[in-house]
Amino acid sequence: MKSYTLEPVGFIRSSVKGRGDAPRQGAEGAPDAWLEIEPRFADALLGMKVGNELIVITWLDEAKRDVLKNHPRSDETRPLTGVFYSRSPARPNPLGLHPVTVREIDGTRLKIRPIEVFDGTPVIDIKSASTRADD
Amino acid sequence: MKSYTLEPVGFIRSSVKGRGDAPRQGAEGAPDAWLEIEPRFADALLGMKVGNELIVITWLDEAKRDVLKNHPRSDETRPLTGVFYSRSPARPNPLGLHPVTVREIDGTRLKIRPIEVFDGTPVIDIKSASTRADD
Numbered sequence: 001m002k003s004y005t006l007e008p009v010g011f012i013r014s015s016v017k018g019r020g021d022a023p024r025q026g027a028e029g030a031p032d033a034w035l036e037i038e039p040r041f042a043d044a045l046l047g048m049k050v051g052n053e054l055i056v057i058t059w060l061d062e063a064k065r066d067v068l069k070n071h072p073r074s075d076e077t078r079p080l081t082g083v084f085y086s087r088s089p090a091r092p093n094p095l096g097l098h099p100v101t102v103r104e105i106d107g108t109r110l111k112i113r114p115i116e117v118f119d120g121t122p123v124i125d126i127k128s129a130s131t132r133a134d135d
Numbered sequence: 136m137k138s139y140t141l142e143p144v145g146f147i148r149s150s151v152k153g154r155g156d157a158p159r160q161g162a163e164g165a166p167d168a169w170l171e172i173e174p175r176f177a178d179a180l181l182g183m184k185v186g187n188e189l190i191v192i193t194w195l196d197e198a199k200r201d202v203l204k205n206h207p208r209s210d211e212t213r214p215l216t217g218v219f220y221s222r223s224p225a226r227p228n229p230l231g232l233h234p235v236t237v238r239e240i241d242g243t244r245l246k247i248r249p250i251e252v253f254d255g256t257p258v259i260d261i262k263s264a265s266t267r268a269d270d
Binding site: 001002003004005006007008009037041043044045046047048052054055057059061068069079080081082083084085086087091092093095097122124125126127128131 | 136137138139140141142143144172176178179180181182183187189190192194196203204214215216217218219220221222226227228230232257259260261262263266
């Protein structure tokens with residue numbers, strides 16, 4: 001089987017250090033976080049502005065990769081659901097998708113919200129949220 | 136630098152074999168395509184239904200990984216833009232995001248549309264399009 005190698009383009013810096021700190025209400029209650037881009041990718045930020053809407057793609061390095069179905073939101077009253085029709089972090093390639101807004105820019109650091117991931121989570125890609133926002 | 140290994144969970148089968156076949160109008164003009172899930176991930180499809188809205192994440196294996204800024208849509212009248220604020224396929228980790236609807240299900244094959252990628256493109260993740268669609 002073919003495989004592909006990813007390198008982080010940056011990391012999330014957040015006050016959420018572990019499960020005990022995770023906001024109870026999901027992303028709505030998430031604090032601001034900083035996305036620190038690796039300096040060698042600085043040119044990929046050209047044109048970035050406060051207010052831009054982005055999709056940040058993370059690598060959820062603490063997620064289980066051998067889970068193919070589970071109870072959504074760990075609620076056992078919900079039927080078992082395949083991870084390809086859920087947003088569970090557990091999945092063969094543990095990618096997280098996070099729509100965020102840029103709140104502040106400081107060199108190669110972007111303050112973004114909302115994002116509900118642990119401090120140190122690797123970021124593997126960043127895109128405009130709009131398929132037309134490249135103008 | 137840390138790195139992570141991805142394995143394809145499936146592949147796109149499409150009549151779009153190369154650049155000459157790509158629809159001129161973007162995804163709106165894209166044909167239906169089949170997403171063939173690898174049989175060992177079949178359980179991750181539990182609960183999948185025709186009409187479901189998904190986000191398919193592809194690995195754009197023909198994209199350049201050393202491009203950090205370019206002219207959006209290859210239009211040189213547009214200013215150079217960092218790839219982290221565009222939807223260019225060229226980027227350090229060449230992930231593609233595709234919102235699609237399931238049109239038909241045949242075993243571990245999903246007919247989906249619209250999706251504008253070449254035949255054989257690896258799929259690395261599939262999620263519900265809604266953060267609440269796991270019910």
